[in-house]
Amino acid sequence: MEPVNYAQEGLVFDIQRFSVNDGPGIRTIVFLNGCPLRCQWCANPESQLLRPVVMFNDLECIHCGICKTVCKQGAISPNNKGLIDRTKCIGCGECSIACPAGALVMKGKKMTVEEVIRELKKDGSQYRRSGGGLTISGGEPLVQHEFTLELLKAAHAQGWNTAIETTGFADEEIIKKVLPHVDLSLTDVKSMDSKTHEEFTGVPNEKILKNVKLISEITNIMVRVPVIPGVNEKKEDILKIAEFAKTLNQQNLMGINLLPYHSMGENKYKMLGRDYKLHGLQMMNRDDINVLREQVERTGIPCKVG
Ligand code: SF4
Ligand code: SF4
Structure with a gap:
């Protein structure tokens, strides 16, 4: 067991207990500040800056x-x-x-690894019973990679399952250092078209796609696709992502998770004094999403919605 620096500090903007959608079993999600992307549909805009x-x-x-x-x-x-x-x-x-x-x-509070683990211990028995544990989200957890690494090691020291939700936009060295401590990486692939990716997220996709492959060599990976009308909701968009997923290490690929667009974060933009660029965009209906799910399943990759 590697030593853990429990005094390592990070900036945390939320902790949500009893999640069942972000990895196996019952989990607590720790949300970290800081993200290099600016996805127009981001439901956590309060996370984007690396400061409160x-x-x-x-x-x-x-x-x-x-x-x-x-x-x-x-x-x-x-x-x-x-x-x-x-x-x-x-x-x-x-x-x-x-x-x-x-x-x-205020959103964003300095916490040590020790303080976060103390919070998580409230549900330690639930994690053990359900095979759950800690999911680190954001923001992009790899922005605060030193804190993320120590938190993951500390969770493993408790015997808990670990997961991260990542954009995959990070330096290769950071991925190689952090991901071996992750049991499941919930990794976004938003568009296979780099220009579209840059237009709607602020960064091109080449670095991300390279890192997604690398992650699949290191640990279990679920490819997450936020399905956004006007960005990637066509069958061909999703099939290109499924084709890409077939190039990943299949032993570690858990499947594709389609996340239909919702506008639940819109009010947060108002609270931050910002414009919501996707104002008025319609949510996708269930039938259209199910058609996409069936398309993915036909490629042989397990697919779930939501
Ligand atoms: S508006 Fe900003 S700078 Fe002024 S008190 Fe509030 S947090 Fe501090
Ligand atoms: S003016 Fe409004 S926001 Fe400012 S302190 Fe009073 S209640 Fe709070």
């Missing part, structure tokens, strides 16, 4: 003006109480501490 961000919920605001008085950066407009100028905000969190209505919430 403040979210403002105007429905909760009682317009007391306290936030404006405590902000040393002058980031809160005198005319729009609670409305934050993001170019001035440094994410110090003073406003959220002072807000009496809970209208300002």
